[in-house]
Amino acid sequence: MDLEAVRTFAAVAAAGQFQKAAADLRLTQQAVSKRIATLERDLGVRLFTRTPRGAELTIDGQAFLPHARELLRVAERAVGSVRAGRRPLRVDVLASRGAGASLMRGFHGAYPEIDLDVVMLFDVEAAVTAIRSGAVDASFRAVRAPGRPLPEDIASARVLDEPLELLTGPGHALAGARSVTLDQLVGHRIWMPGIVPGTEWAAYYDDLVAEFGLTIEATGPNFGSDVLLDTIADTPALATFMSERTRLVWPAGHDLRRIPVTGPVPVYPHSLLWHRDNPHPALATLRAHLAAVGGGHDAAGTWRPGWVLPD
Numbered sequence: 001m002d003l004e005a006v007r008t009f010a011a012v013a014a015a016g017q018f019q020k021a022a023a024d025l026r027l028t029q030q031a032v033s034k035r036i037a038t039l040e041r042d043l044g045v046r047l048f049t050r051t052p053r054g055a056e057l058t059i060d061g062q063a064f065l066p067h068a069r070e071l072l073r074v075a076e077r078a079v080g081s082v083r084a085g086r087r088p089l090r091v092d093v094l095a096s097r098g099a100g101a102s103l104m105r106g107f108h109g110a111y112p113e114i115d116l117d118v119v120m121l122f123d124v125e126a127a128v129t130a131i132r133s134g135a136v137d138a139s140f141r142a143v144r145a146p147g148r149p150l151p152e153d154i155a156s157a158r159v160l161d162e163p164l165e166l167l168t169g170p171g172h173a174l175a176g177a178r179s180v181t182l183d184q185l186v187g188h189r190i191w192m193p194g195i196v197p198g199t200e201w202a203a204y205y206d207d208l209v210a211e212f213g214l215t216i217e218a219t220g221p222n223f224g225s226d227v228l229l230d231t232i233a234d235t236p237a238l239a240t241f242m243s244e245r246t247r248l249v250w251p252a253g254h255d256l257r258r259i260p261v262t263g264p265v266p267v268y269p270h271s272l273l274w275h276r277d278n279p280h281p282a283l284a285t286l287r288a289h290l291a292a293v294g295g296g297h298d299a300a301g302t303w304r305p306g307w308v309l310p311d
Contacts, residue, residue, distance in 0.1 A: 017054035088115035092139035100140030171236030181263030194222035
């Protein structure tokens with residue numbers, strides 16, 4: 001169905017005259033008549049009858065009018081949803097409890113007038129595909145696993161180096177420590193179910209293990225953070241790594257301890273990815289905000305994998 005013909009029909013119905021509708025639409029009366037004739041042919045009914053006073057809706061025209069108006073409203077909403085500056089900024093934060101979500105909460109607090117859509121995409125390839133297709137405007141990633149460079153049309157900027165912490169239960173040998181060094185963790189079992197081979201975080205922990213001789217176990221099914229916390233609380237032989245900004249709540253009886261890791265401080269590098277040609281005006285605002293609040297990167301006394309892109 002020709003949307004312009006529907007728009008013309010609604011204009012004639014409102015004006016009650018072909019001539020006035022033509023003036024309102026800045027068309028010739030002949031063009032208006034042609035559009036109405038085409039629409040009537042497509043629908044197989046007559047929409048107007050000519051009268052000395054102008055044009056009156058037929059019964060079929062009266063039935064069609066509210067639907068025509070709704071079609072025009074839907075079309076306007078559809079255009080508005082993608083018009084630059086009017087649709088929400090869509091950002092992939094990977095996980096609701098992670099640093100990306102924390103950074104976006106801060107951005108929303110600073111710019112509440114900017115509409116946001118927050119999504120969570122598991123795989124970096126899916127995130128890059130979504131950026132290139134326009135399904136999302138930006139994504140928080142580590143940028144990225146060895147041997148997997150970004151496409152040339154995808155830009156990135158480091159926005160946060162997030163320290164890792166050790167999470168233990170009250171019975172763990174290191175539970176009373178104010179901080180622990182990576183050397184002190186050698187020989188301790190660090191349980192991290194859910195590490196998926198081929199992901200950025202798997203590559204990160206592989207390098208951490210290789211460089212510092214740690215023991216990280218990803219065995220067993222991943223039943224989520226609640227079961228992880230229950231297990232760590234009840235098992236003195238196990239600890240886990242937790243990013244500094246990860247938001248978790250556990251029962252008071254668990255008495256879990258978050259202990260800073262030093263010597264050096266292992267940091268997980270978060271970057272923002274976006275398409276170089278993305279015109280959304282709020283994207284520039286987000287990038288400027290993250291640059292202002294993210295702090296320095298590659299600070300002295302920290303560690304990150306060598307494959308992570310520099311600033």
